Amino acid sequence: MHVPDGFIDAPVSIGAGAVAAAGVAVSLRGARRELDERTAPLAGLVAAFIFAVQMLNFPVAAGTSGHLLGGALAAILVGPCTGVLCVSVVLLMQGLLFADGGLTALGVNVTDMAITTVVVAYVLFRLLVKVLPRGRRSVTAAAFVAAAASVPAAAAVFTVIYAVGGVTDVPLSKVAGSMIGVHVLIGLGEAAITALTVGSVLAVRPDLVHGARGLERPLELHTRPGTAKAAQDGHGRPEKAAPEAPAAPEAPEAPARHSAPAAPADAGRTTPSGVRDRPQDAKA
Amino acid sequence: MGAGHAHRMYRHGHSPVHRLPPHCKLAATFAFVLVVVATPREAYGAFAGYAALLVAVAAVARVPFGFLLRRLLIEIPFVLFAFLLPFFANGERTEVLGVSLSVPGLLGAWNILAKGTLGVAASVLLASTTELRELLLGLQRLRMPPLLVQIASFMIRYADVITAEMGRMRIARESRGFTARGVRQWGVLAKSAGALFIRSYERGERVHLAMVSRGYAGTMPVIDEVTATRAQWATAVALPAAALAVCLMGWWTL
Structure with a gap:
């Protein structure tokens, strides 16, 4: 759906460029809040992931296949601001390096494929997560609905832009009907893949799913009856107890439950990265 | 990182186009495409003029035409869309080989094909003569x-x-x-x-x-500051300036 040059007239392209620039500027501020000083490397790697995952083919039937657009996935996994930045950077680089999408149409492309999909998906996702009962399944369901709505929303925004600045007099109802009709179908595929992907990340690293922050239960410290006393005595070294905690809730033979508010919910996020640092990644 | 240090579109060379500072090239390409998009579609001669300008740039940059044409294939989905336009657009109809086609639709299809192709060709020329790192430096110079x-x-x-x-x-x-x-x-x-x-x-x-651990504090050090002399800017501006002249001629003869 990369719009080429000459599809939308010059004034509207420039207008869309201004909207896109404003959206990216707001996201730049917001991304610093979402990722602090780690913004550049993390957003860059997530953008590389979006770029790569767009090449992952999902077969539909009879030789046809589709791929992920990634806007909704980025919004749910890394947050709306970083998501807008990642998808915009992917679009910019595709335009500059692969001539995929026109340079003057960059504003149009960023407005409908980065900003619209990410904002629509994220707003819907947060609303649904708040309304639905807590749990992993509702997060997946919310991801499905958010992604399913984001794609037709982008098509609708494109139709609006086309209505204002389209260069050919095609009956609008036909453009809107075919664009949105086709994209409802594409959206269903996108939704299924997004929900499955979010579900798989949620199963392994729930702390990485930005949209599901605050949903995971605070870690609980489980100890066997005989060792309970020892654990309670170990107040001076809470960091030794914390890594054991994530595995413990599944253990059926744990009658004694000590809730441990001292263990931060995102303890798992900060520890492994430092430990598993490999020297060949130090290219920066 | 075994894929080399240049992107797939880049063609190594030492032509005058390769040597231009990246921000000049970026600005020139963008201005050129903008002029193309702003040209009225009925000015058929102007589009031939733009194509001639791009061919001249490709010749100076020693980019083979086969390479350029192959990269134009990326447009195909929109070519298909353009072929559908004459069947669906409003306006007076005309008969071509017994099929009723819309005249504005035909014009629209021509418009998308011509401007889209010129835009892709300009981007390909930029990408094939500019290294990745240079491209990023150029974007930085242009205040991104x-x-x-x-x-x-x-x-x-x-x-x-x-x-x-x-x-x-x-x-x-x-x-x-x-x-x-x-x-x-x-x-x-x-x-x-x-x-x-x-x-x-x-x-x-x-x-x-x-x-x-290597001292990163949020900004990357700029080691090689790219600067452009006035002569280099003049060389780069030649392309959009010529395009603008062609565009004005197109308006005038319309």
């Missing part, structure tokens, strides 16, 4: 926010790494007898995508730590 430039540079540097990782995951799947036939296999593919995300994110964390 530094954070955005950094994100873009990380994306470009690691796109090949992440794509290769995805390829290894595909080989791992296939060597265990997996073939993706239809919707039923989506679960496995989505799990791969999820795993790829986790690996990318964790790699980002490691990259950040590696950078911090």
